[in-house]
Amino acid sequence: MNGKKVTFDDIAKYTNFSKTTISRYFNNPDSLTLKNQEIIAQALIDLDYRENKVAKILANGKTEFVGIIIPNLYLHYYAEMLNQILSSYEKFGYKFLVFAANDNEAAERRYIRELLAYNIEGMIVLSHTIPSRELASYNIPIVTIEREDQYTSSVNTDNYMGGVQATSLLYKCACDVLIHINVDVPKGIPAHGRIQGFLDTCREHRIPYELLLKDLGNTYADNQRALLETAGYLERKYEKKRKGIFLANDTYANMLLNALVRLHGSLPEDYRIIGFDNSPISGEAVIPTSTVGQQIDKIADTAMEILVAQMNERKKRRPSVPGSPVHRVITPVLINRDTTRIPAEI
Amino acid sequence: MNGKKVTFDDIAKYTNFSKTTISRYFNNPDSLTLKNQEIIAQALIDLDYRENKVAKILANGKTEFVGIIIPNLYLHYYAEMLNQILSSYEKFGYKFLVFAANDNEAAERRYIRELLAYNIEGMIVLSHTIPSRELASYNIPIVTIEREDQYTSSVNTDNYMGGVQATSLLYKCACDVLIHINVDVPKGIPAHGRIQGFLDTCREHRIPYELLLKDLGNTYADNQRALLETAGYLERKYEKKRKGIFLANDTYANMLLNALVRLHGSLPEDYRIIGFDNSPISGEAVIPTSTVGQQIDKIADTAMEILVAQMNERKKRRPSVPGSPVHRVITPVLINRDTTRIPAEI
Numbered sequence: 249m250n251g252k253k254v255t256f257d258d259i260a261k262y263t264n265f266s267k268t269t270i271s272r273y274f275n276n277p278d279s280l281t282l283k284n285q286e287i288i289a290q291a292l293i294d295l296d297y298r299e300n301k302v303a304k305i306l307a308n309g310k311t312e313f314v315g316i317i318i319p320n321l322y323l324h325y326y327a328e329m330l331n332q333i334l335s336s337y338e339k340f341g342y343k344f345l346v347f348a349a350n351d352n353e354a355a356e357r358r359y360i361r362e363l364l365a366y367n368i369e370g371m372i373v374l375s376h377t378i379p380s381r382e383l384a385s386y387n388i389p390i391v392t393i394e395r396e397d398q399y400t401s402s403v404n405t406d407n408y409m410g411g412v413q414a415t416s417l418l419y420k421c422a423c424d425v426l427i428h429i430n431v432d433v434p435k436g437i438p439a440h441g442r443i444q445g446f447l448d449t450c451r452e453h454r455i456p457y458e459l460l461l462k463d464l465g466n467t468y469a470d471n472q473r474a475l476l477e478t479a480g481y482l483e484r485k486y487e488k489k490r491k492g493i494f495l496a497n498d499t500y501a502n503m504l505l506n507a508l509v510r511l512h513g514s515l516p517e518d519y520r521i522i523g524f525d526n527s528p529i530s531g532e533a534v535i536p537t538s539t540v541g542q543q544i545d546k547i548a549d550t551a552m553e554i555l556v557a558q559m560n561e562r563k564k565r566r567p568s569v570p571g572s573p574v575h576r577v578i579t580p581v582l583i584n585r586d587t588t589r590i591p592a593e594i
Numbered sequence: 595m596n597g598k599k600v601t602f603d604d605i606a607k608y609t610n611f612s613k614t615t616i617s618r619y620f621n622n623p624d625s626l627t628l629k630n631q632e633i634i635a636q637a638l639i640d641l642d643y644r645e646n647k648v649a650k651i652l653a654n655g656k657t658e659f660v661g662i663i664i665p666n667l668y669l670h671y672y673a674e675m676l677n678q679i680l681s682s683y684e685k686f687g688y689k690f691l692v693f694a695a696n697d698n699e700a701a702e703r704r705y706i707r708e709l710l711a712y713n714i715e716g717m718i719v720l721s722h723t724i725p726s727r728e729l730a731s732y733n734i735p736i737v738t739i740e741r742e743d744q745y746t747s748s749v750n751t752d753n754y755m756g757g758v759q760a761t762s763l764l765y766k767c768a769c770d771v772l773i774h775i776n777v778d779v780p781k782g783i784p785a786h787g788r789i790q791g792f793l794d795t796c797r798e799h800r801i802p803y804e805l806l807l808k809d810l811g812n813t814y815a816d817n818q819r820a821l822l823e824t825a826g827y828l829e830r831k832y833e834k835k836r837k838g839i840f841l842a843n844d845t846y847a848n849m850l851l852n853a854l855v856r857l858h859g860s861l862p863e864d865y866r867i868i869g870f871d872n873s874p875i876s877g878e879a880v881i882p883t884s885t886v887g888q889q890i891d892k893i894a895d896t897a898m899e900i901l902v903a904q905m906n907e908r909k910k911r912r913p914s915v916p917g918s919p920v921h922r923v924i925t926p927v928l929i930n931r932d933t934t935r936i937p938a939e940i
Binding site for chain 1: 645646667674879
């Protein structure tokens with residue numbers, strides 16, 4: 249589409265800036281005023297300037313591409329994680345080729361093949377279907393987030409600490425019994441730590457507890473039905489006892505809260521509720537709901553740091569032999585809102 | 595990293611499949627059983643097979659890249675739109691380089707330059723900062739979604755129709771007065787249609803109405819404070835009248851609903867509420883809230899269809915001169931939930 253090659257000289261002449269200024273625009277644009285940036289940007293358009301990175305890639309083999317495979321963007325957790333990873337462009341300059349896998353293992357393999365065909369330098373995997381052993385066999389730098397990670401480097405929330413934080417807060421609310429509602433998360437998955445953190449904290453404080461691990465269904469309507477049933481069960485079994493309920497995520501917590509508010513007009517005094525994730529719903533709920541917040545910005549940043557270090561190693565003339573996978577955990581943050589009020593009489 | 599080139603012959607020998615089967619795996623994988631796909635996928639790993647698309651690109655100039663610029667992924671609307679656009683890989687095969695612009699005009703220009711440097715074939719722009727006239731001057735196929743679009747092809751929700759649908763439903767609820775709460779959306783922006791649709795419908799039915807257009811702030815807390823104030827204002831001004839309130843989005847609708855439920859223990863009989871977007875919050879609210887749903891899947895699909903047609907045109911030996919921008923509107927869908935109940939006495 250473009251004709252003869254436009255040089256920095258041409259741009260300098262056209263704008264009356266020096267070549268140094270033009271060069272600064274390309275290497276450190278924020279060192280120029282916004283107005284001068286705009287003048288140069290307009291000149292690039294007027295002159296039809298095109299940098300050609302594809303030619304460069306062939307010359308030096310560095311695509312500056314990182315592949316991302318996310319399970320979906322429906323859950324706010326994944327959307328925000330992707331947002332944070334994309335933002336790292338400002339810091340590291342890597343460009344992101346993104347695929348949404350939607351739990352389809354065969355599709356995910358095709359996406360990875362496609363990414364490899366474009367000579368990506370590394371990959372961040374948030375989806376769950378492909379075993380880490382297989383991921384590792386692709387023999388490129390990979391960091392996984394919050395999934396089975398035996399054979400890959402990974403960054404995860406300290407789920408155990410999150411479970412301890414949530415359970416300790418409920419304990420401080422002078423509850424008579426603590427309940428954890430979750431699905432039966434297998435031990436290899438980081439989120440299993442929430443269950444263990446709950447159990448250890450209850451036992452440490454010698455407080456009565458109940459662990460409700462069951463399939464809550466795969467749709468919003470199924471989840472809602474399951475939690476309405478659970479609410480009824482708890483009302484009957486623990487009548488007049490103060491119930492401290494730790495739910496596996498904020499969506500479940502909101503469903504339970506809504507069921508109770510619709511029944512009673514407000515959250516009854518004998519309930520305390522906490523979720524996990526600090527999703528928007530926890531703040532937007534009819535009663536702002538306590539939760540354990542994941543530091544998504546730190547997780548994304550740490551993942552990119554590990555990945556960039558591994559990618560840089562590959563670019564050395566004599567890369568060192570890759571060592572064992574690196575596993576990093578990021579501490580979650582307890583967010584104390586209106587559903588974990590400490591009773592006045594205490 | 596890989597040594598000698600692995601051929602289809604090598605893969606066929608290794609797996610005991612025919613070369614035709616291997617070829618089908620690459621061109622139409624779903625014509626094979628999942629088991630056979632897995633066997634071949636494993637063989638590709640074992641043999642360290644790498645397709646090299648970068649070399650192909652240099653040969654034929656087709657990168658199969660589409661650039662996407664989104665404002666953010668915080669709003670569910672953008673996250674779901676991105677999800678749907680990414681899913682179009684299955685249909686069209688284009689790969690997506692994604693940038694989140696976060697309302698930074700200078701950053702956005704840098705992203706576009708970066709995308710052009712990778713010879714993207716086309717671009718989908720959802721961010722708002724760069725005028726469509728400038729986008730058009732980049733001289734590549736571009737489709738914009740739900741933003742100013744005078745000089746670019748675009749796909750938008752039929753916002754006017756959405757305004758009419760929402761207002762008509764409130765009218766059917768036998769309201770005494772209809773109220774629309776929004777910011778003062780300029781006329782060039784597609785979402786302005788919601789205001790016009792409200793006005794025209796109120797006038798057509800000769801029903802009293804009030805248009806509340808004001809700055810509601812930029813943070814969740816600001817929005818919430820503004821809507822709490824508005825709720826107080828409406829309670830005083832329209833006491834004992836049935837108020838039908840159409841809010842610009844589901845987040846605002848949820849804030850108003852929460853304020854009323856906290857005050858009264860439930861949604862009072864003299865209120866009817868409807869939002870816009872069918873965001874998750876509308877279904878997750880303490881009382882499932884009526885809304886106007888945007889058909890995000892259709893919008894994404896239509897955007898890709900327009901873009902692919904334009905990109906294909908460019909690949910012809912004699913591309914026709916680009917005509918005027920194409921503008922398509924997608925009809926929204928009214929979702930009638932619990933906040934727009936028609937009174938029993940009617």
